[in-house]
Amino acid sequence: MVKYKVYVTTANCAQATTTNGIFIKLVGEDGESSRTWLTNFKGAAAFYRGVESKFSLYCPTSLGKLVLIEVDKQRLPLFPDDAWFASKVKVKSPEGDIYTFPIYRWISGSDVQLFREGTALRITDDSHHLGKYSREKEMKLREQLYSWHVYKEGLPHCMKADNPLDLPCEVRFSFTKTTEFLFTASTGLAELQLKGYSCSKNNWTDIEAIHKVFCNKRTDISDYVEQHWKDNAFFGYQYLNGVNPILIQRCTVLPENLPVTDAMVPLRGGASLSEEMQKGNIFLCDYKRLDGVKPNVINGKKQYLMAPLVLLHKTPDDQLMPVAIQLKQTPADDNPIFFPIDSEYDWLMAKIFVRSADFNEHQLNAHLLRTHLLAEVFAVSLLRNVPMVHPLYKLLIPHTRYTLQINHLARLLLIAEKGVFTEFAASGGEGMMAILKRSLSSMTYSSLCMPDDIAERGLEDVPNFYYRDDGLRLWDIINRLVNGVLGHYYKNDDEVCQDSELQKWIQDIFEHGFLSQECTGIPQEFRTVAEMVKFVTMVIFTCSGQHSAVNTGQYDYGGWMPNTPISLQRPPPTTKGTTSEATMLQTFPDINTTVQGMSTMWLLSKQSSDFVGLGQYPEDHFCEEVPHKLIKVYQGELEVLSTMIRTRNKSLEIPYTYMDPALVENSVAI
Template identity: 70%
Template sequence: MLDYEVTVFTANRATASTFNNVFIKLIGSSGESERKWLWNFKGASAFVRGAVACFRVSCCTSLGKLVLIELDKQPLLLFPEDSWFPAKVEIKSPEGACYTFPIYRWINDNKVHRFREGTALKGFEDKHHLGRNSREQELKERQEDYCWDVYLEGIPHCLKADDLLSLPYEVRFSFTKQTEFLFTAGAGLTELKLKGLAECKMGWADLDAINRVFCCKQTDMSDYVQQHWKDDDFFGYQFLNGVNPMLIRRCTVLPDNFPVTDNMVFPDSQFSLAEEMEKGNIFLCDYKQMDGVKASTINDKQQYLMAPLVLLHKTPDDKLMPIAIQLKQKPAEDNPIFLPSDSEYDWLLAKIFVRSADFNEHQLNVHLLRTHLLAEVFAVSLLRNVPMVHPLYKLLIPHTRYTLQINSLARKTLISEEGVFTKFSASGGDGMITILRRSLTSVTYSSLCVPEDIAERGLKDIPNFYYRDDGLRLWNIINRFVCGVLSHYYKSDHEVKQDSELQQWILDIFEHGFLSHPCRGIPQKLNTVDELIKFVTMVIFTGSAQHAAVNTGQYDYGGWMPNTPISLKLPPPTKKGEATEETMLKTLPDVNVTVQGMATMWLLSQQSSDFVPLGQYPEEHFSEETPRQMIKKFQKELKELSAAIKQRNKELKVPYTYMDPEEVENSVAI
């Protein structure tokens, strides 16, 4: 008899244990073993959380090169069927060969589950008929479990799921994540309800009253925002390093609908617009996607959402200062251009309307569409089209963690008919649909790739732009890692073209994510290794660094509501010189709208205890030495970048931390 040494690793995560009987069958190129009950001196504790258990499986003859294992578990008479989360199985053959079978998935039934040996194989390399058959069967099952659905016409498709319990086990939150998420959500709302504010539909009497609510949940940055939200230089700073650094661009020619003159913005004739534009010192933020959007009604009061244009000037001391604001797209007598020289509340109200427009642009386009919804498309297409043994699956699966459940929660609790965003934001309801559809038509491939996006917006050399600085370095680090891994597996452009699973993955993304619109530059097929590397870099960057940049600081910048009102109750002023503090307070959202917005932004900014930083891979999907070395190099570069960012931040009055690799999660998980 020949003995195979089998070692089973149960994951060290909550509820991973099983007390059922576990069985295994080994399948090789020359035969297969009998189905073997895995039993040893550890008894029922062999498969508890974090356990490593060793067994022997005896065979009459050599099985040859191991290709597959089959695992199943059967409930004991006195124990109910439970869920088990094995991490991996390692097997040493009688000939001394070692095989690793990555699993990292729930087994919650008594069916037989097949797992491939860990060496990454593209479809055309999978020569053994058992390997090919298991590959086909795996994708067939996945395509039944992960079906496309249309949540709203005109936006990226999503995973079909009737409710959270219908999500496949593999993509659900861990017990730890689920418990913490529900506790944080409940605690925030409970505190607000105990204060008697969640149902209060009155306006704010003064800023002190807002402060009394705000002081219950503060961060260092939210404190800074409260103190400086009226300052013009901080208003400008937020376009670079706040939660929406994606709209600002260098202005070389004034838009026809923004008739700003030198006398308006440079009354002392110290500068001229033409000269400053030529020098690259004038910048524009244009919220044209908000134009004509139907604002919602909240507490039986009509809300208002503008489509402003904002002109900014980089001063000789490298500050970015707003110099003109027009709150509607069409110039008119009742649509004045507001200036810093106007009265205090004229200018402050104009900035408040801009910040409210920015909230809606950020949440729907920059945050929801360009990170959450696209990350879901990348994940669903991966799960439907790429088997576990494929190198692309091994590379990308850690970057899909929790994305499908967090998006399902968002559709249920944020943007549904009764969702918080729908009920309490100016763009909730019909406006939200309009903005999302317009936003998708504005997405281009280059706008998702940081180096090209920065160049196209003319922002290569604007000072104090830390989103750019950290983002470009992160993009390059991710790109080098992706290049190293994929170049190891794809030796020629022909292999990329030949890989039918890879090509179906990209085609599904094109069809279901970008709705088959070819004019945006999104590829529908991949022809070269370089094209593949660039696209996969974008996928990882979008779900990790980009999401962190536009998500983590939400409460920092939005906790103090006047800096980021989620809705406004009065129309903008049509004449100058009439606005007062009372006008401002009557314009700001009601108490319940404010606290619901605060609670949601607090929840979405919290890091869970099972947070996995970018580049950390607790689940070892790669078994070959080359990609494992690439991962170590990737982690080293990320650590060095993190140290450099921390060192830089010590010198900054307002530290920029959102793209510090230690603070960036591997995936869209919140």
């Protein structure tokens, strides 16, 4: 007889413990063990949360190189049937070899489940018939569990699930995450001390009344916003380092529908508009995706959503200052162009309409579509097409954590017919779907790849652009990890072309995420190692750094409503000289609309206690030395970047923290 030592680790998370009997079978190239009940001196405590337990398993002869294990769970007399979250199984063979079997999933019921030895294998590497069999069995099951669903025509497809409990256990929120999320969602108004305002359909009567509501829950940046929301310099700054830094672009030729002349725009420093354009100092923000969108009706009142064009100037002292605002796309007598030299409230109202447009553009395009919906496509395609043993799965699975459930909740609570966004945002309802469809149809692959995007928008040398500076460094760090890990498994382009699972993954993304639109530039297949590395870098960056950049600061910049109105209920001025503070207050959203927006932004900005930061891997899917070393280097580079960012921020009036790796979550989890 020969002895195998079996070490079983139960995850250290709430409700991971089981009192059921755990059975295992070892399967090797030269044979298999009998199905064995794992028992030792710990008794029922052997599978408590966070515990590693050792067992002995005997076989008549050696099984050879281990290929997989079979695990099942059976209820014991007098004990309830409970789910078990297993982390991993390690087996020491009689020859002294150590085999690791990553599990990291809930095991419920009594079905036998197969888990592969942890060495990463592409499909072309998996030559043993048992390996091929388990691979095929796993993918058939996954195709059933993770089905595509068309939520709305013209939008990226999502996972089919009627409610969160329909999601497979392995992709659901943890008990901790569920408890905290439901508590924050249900008590958000109370936590912000806004409950008494949630039913008021009245207008705001003065700025002080808004301040009294806002002062209940503040951040350092939201305090700054309240003090500076009227400032032109702060208005321009938000295009670089606020929550929507992806819209601004350098302007070398004025759009035909923005009839601004040199004489209209006196610039600081005395140069003309045309001269400053030639020098690269003029920038444009165009909200054309909002043009013609049917605005919402809130509290029985029609709302207003503009599609502005905003011209900005980089001044000699490196500030980005707005110099012209046209609130509608088509020039007309009743569509004046506003300038800083106009009356205080004419100019302020123009900026308020821009900031409201920016909220809607940001939430639907920059945030919902380009991070949440794409992250779900990346995740579902991975789970449908790539088995656990594949190196791509091991690399990407940490970046899918909680995404499927948070998106399901977003469709249920935010953008459904009675969702908060649908009921209280200017673009809620019909307008929302129109904007999302336009945004997807105009999306390009290059705009998702930060180095390409910055170059295409002509923003390489804009000063004080911390989103760009931190984001490009973060992109490079992620790219080095991806290049190192995937380059270890794919030595040449032919190996990429021959990997059918890899190719199915990208084909599914092209079809279900980008609706087979070739104009997006999204690859339909991978032909080279470089193409694969760039795309996987984009996926990780989108699910981590980019999502953090457009999500984490929502309450910072939106908690003070006048800076980010989620809707406006009076039309913009059609002639100059007709606005006042009273006009502004009547234009702001009603009190209940304001506080619903504040509460939602507070919820979406709040970090969970089971947050997993970028570069942290509580689940160790890789077993080989090379990826482990690369991950160590990666973690070190992230720490260096975090230190650089924190050191720089000490000297900034407004710290930029949203790309700090220590604060960036590994996945779209909120």
